[in-house]
Amino acid sequence: MKISKRQLWAGRILAGVAVAFLFLDSAMKLMRLTVVMEGTAQLGYPTGVVFGLGILLLACTLLYAIPRTSVLGAVLLTGYLGGAIATHVRVGNPLFSHVLFPVYLGVMLWGALYLRNQRLRALVLSSNS
Numbered sequence: 569m570k571i572s573k574r575q576l577w578a579g580r581i582l583a584g585v586a587v588a589f590l591f592l593d594s595a596m597k598l599m600r601l602t603v604v605m606e607g608t609a610q611l612g613y614p615t616g617v618v619f620g621l622g623i624l625l626l627a628c629t630l631l632y633a634i635p636r637t638s639v640l641g642a643v644l645l646t647g648y649l650g651g652a653i654a655t656h657v658r659v660g661n662p663l664f665s666h667v668l669f670p671v672y673l674g675v676m677l678w679g680a681l682y683l684r685n686q687r688l689r690a691l692v693l694s695s696n697s
Contacts, residue, residue, distance in 0.1 A: 579683030590629040597622025
């Protein structure tokens with residue numbers, strides 16, 4: 569099944585929004601902004617991990633943004649976002665605004681990839697039962 573121009577552009581726009589957010593998040597971590605350092609401490613992590621998390625997030629996001637490595641990037645970002653979910657559950661943050669936000673972002677990442685990647689779409693739609 570061929571991907572239409574509308575689906576391709578919808579996937580690109582959706583991916584662009586998610587990637588822009590992730591690049592901003594990683595930049596804030598790399599710059600060690602006060603809001604990030606305070607938020608990290610409130611979540612119960614030492615502030616010394618912020619720069620490393622920024623590098624990790626930047627690398628995973630770059631992998632996602634490059635078409636040839638986008639599936640690997642999506643898998644790695646899914647793991648990263650899973651850690652964020654676990655952290656918010658652990659500290660008892662609100663469900664819809666904090667705990668599920670990484671889920672929303674993951675759905676955007678995978679949805680965008682599904683819309684613009686024909687091989688992934690074929691894999692998902694194949695019925696080998």
